Amino acid sequence: MHRQPLLSLLHQHLQHHRFADANEQAMTQETIMFVEQHPDCFERTLLVGHVTGSAWIIGRDRGHSDEPRVVLIHHRKLDRWFQPGGHADGDPDVAAVALREAQEETGLTSLQLVSPAIFDVDIHSIPALDSKPAHLHYDIRFLLEADPEEPFGITDEVQNIRWFSLKEANSYAKSESIFRMIQKML
Template identity: 55%
Template sequence: MHRNQLNELLQKHKPFNKQEAIFTEQMIAFVKEHSDCFERSLLIGHVTGSAWIVDKSRQFTLLTHHRKLDKWFQTGGHCDGDSDVLNVALKEAQEETGLTDIEVISSDIFDIDIHEIPERKGIPAHLHYDVRFLLEADMNEPLTISSESSDLAWVAISEVQKLNDSESIMRMVLKS
């Protein structure tokens, strides 16, 4: 997938609310302006891929407790040059959970978010232009905590706000 293909996905994405509509427009402009948008070497920000993983009943989501940020989030990470953002989201989901049987519910974008990552170890604060996809996994498959996390948990979607009530996460909860 090239920038043009990501822009096509962005153009056909139907934002859930006004904030996501703003993020979508900002991401379209960012991707068009920066040919290196998939590289973390672009220090102002870069495209990332994330997965909102749900169980087959759609009653639970799998969250990871991010070691560096000390918060619960969906899985996801840097593209590192891979312009196939769905592939990035799937790869990150597998690496961060140990799951091997993950199904892509849709190749359409599930959610768009732009958020700041704080300065750390000489890397300046920057933006993550996060493209999120809806994936499904079996809650009974064993989980493996990666070095990036301190915990993994299947959480009832109705209980997610107790772990992270940010607008970003709650938007995905409402879409679930």
């Protein structure tokens, strides 16, 4: 598929996204406007911000355990726990970006997209780092599942990776967006 149909598909998915609260609704609308105004929204060279793709990874055993488990990574440069994800680098297929980034950052090969529908939308600021100015990530998140028995791989970007119960994930990440995704799981 070429860039324009995928951009239109993302726009359509954003229009039909079922947000959890007024904050996510506002971020979804802002993301729609950003995508409409910036045809280069998938390029990290757009210094005001860019579209990124993230994965909320749940254990494939989610129906067989007492509490669902999710994967969080501890990002080396940002020194924080959050879900795997990253830059689109020109790829307008944001679900594919989320899957690729999740594989790169966790080493998991059993990852599968649960649904092509957007799971969550978030806009967050990234601080200035090295020669890059502070900017926004218009993060489109997808629900993935993986085998919780598969071992993780290690990458340069990630300091630590692990499965968390939902309660643990909330206490480690201490983030409104992580809390919102946890609430969606409940």
